[in-house]
Amino acid sequence: GTQKHVVAILDITDKVRAEEAVQLATKKHKFLNGIIRHDILNHLTVLKGNLELALEKNDGAADAIVLQKEIAATNAIQALISFTRDYQDIGIEPPEWLDVREAVHKAVAGIRLGDISLSVEIEGVEIFADRLLPEVFYHLVRNAVVHGQKTTWIRIFCQESFEELHIVCEDDSIGIAPDAKEKIFDREFFRQAGPEMYLAREILSITSISIRETGTHGEGACFELRVPKGGYRFSGIQK
Template identity: 25%
Template sequence: MDKDTSGKANNSADKTVIWKRLFLATALVLVGVLVASLPLPHPLTSRPVTTNLTGVLLTLGSLLAGLVVWWSLLAQKFSPQVRTFVEVLIYLTAINIVVKFTGGLYSYFTFLYFLPILYSASNFTARYSWAVFIFTALIMSFHLLDNNGSSFSGSVSALILNLFGVWLVNGLGRSLAEQLELIHQRQVEIQLEQLNKLDKIKDEFVFIIAHELRSPITAIRGYLELITTDSALKISESLKSLLQKSFNTSTKLANLVGLLLEIARIETGKIRFYYQKIDLRDSLDFVTAALRSEAAQKDIQITTQVEKENIVSVDKERLEEILNIIIGNAIEYTREHGKILISSQSTEKEIILSISDTGVGIAPDKKDKIFEKISSDDDQNGEATVKEYRISLYVARQLLALMKGDITCESVVGRGTTFNLSLPRYWSWGTP
């Protein structure tokens, strides 16, 4: 979330809270004026209040018994919020009975209603907190049936006064809960902004490091290639073999740095695509020609069953990079004398390119993880390890997704793997 969007959201939330407070304050003033004009008995403290101690004790015993039954038989069947909601209703019922045995609407214990009301208003959703308020209003209204000798109008006035206090506490509790929620949301937004900044710095750092490593690695590869191919230099076969291994290792390192640089471009948004209509067979011929020497070292046969004039709308360089990744992996994880088959199917909107090998395959529990950039699951058995596949396939999937394509995998351990690439025939915004 950018600063402008975050600031607008915060201002909107602040205005909402302010309007709610103004509404609450206005309602309190108006209702307060009405309550002040009620025909209450004067003074209230002069009302005779009798206490039934036996009733109070029975109420407390019943409350404990009800809670024991609730927790032992029923509570675990409901969600935590519903359990708490039911418990609040039990407490309110017990308080109502205590109030009844200690003077009804004129009891000194009516303040006890405020405690569960404040708790529910501060911790429950609006629906549950207002349900608690309505329940409280209903059970308090039953005291009108037992007015302790006072006039009916006086009892109604006392009820309204008590309900006004309950409503006041509920409203203030809801306001407090919303303010705390707003503060929590702002803290989360600040933390997300900080994490996004750190993530961006990390991506920039990887991009810079990968870019700086590319030049010296290219120079090292050039020197090694010059030494191993220059016939004028007289070097022993053992040294030549060692230099060739060093060259192959530097090539792998260069490819890894290239993948890291590509990931950094993707995640920092610095990657650019130049779409054009190309013949898929031409790109396949270019990539397979570059990889045939590598395949020949393991006597792997590459067969291409893709006709000419299979036109796709993609970035040519990125497509060849993806094909190099998929076919290169197929060569690497296919045993000697194996086979790689490249075929295609056309639909109205896309071409499905399938690249199948007779390699070691991928275990079912690892198949869904091979497109992830990071995973804690590493295979130690030597079977087409997810760890070695992962970075290149992550890049391939991301590049395809950015070009409105997709890639899926089908594999059987010990029999081989097939990658299916979906390539758009047209630009997503254009016509054929």
């Protein structure tokens, strides 16, 4: 009789991508844990040195300066410990397809917007990302609310460009100074301004999503998430 062959094709793209993301996250955890331990030890050294100095001196003015340094070192240690708490969850679970609109609404649920209007012009769009994606939008929106100084509106939308999906979060805040546009995502910078933007970049990088700030200082901030081809899909009608 005639021989028949059955060929089964299984698309394991998402599985492979998820495994690669978990491996990358593990490497990031090991690298960052070493850095954080080093930074904490440095701050503890400063704190210990100033405490010893305070014991040796009785001058009121000098004591005030020493105490200020002690408080600054303590605050830095607290920030580092809080950062490790937030960072430890990145990549623990494999990334998955997440609805962008739902992620934004989940993120802003705990933010008091006051008189600031928020427009989310995204519908039926999913991206392959770490499950902490809502944290990214939380930090972006909160940044505009807390540090924007004159923010009255925030707009989040997306558009395709050269086989990429650009998810944009813009506002009419004071914006980001030109010399800080790249620094806000650096590890060195968060020692001064907090780890929020660094954390956002790390969450996104798990699935090769990049982020940059393209706004005009004085007119508003504009954060652009660039999702590569294959990392986004349309699950409904894009409005």
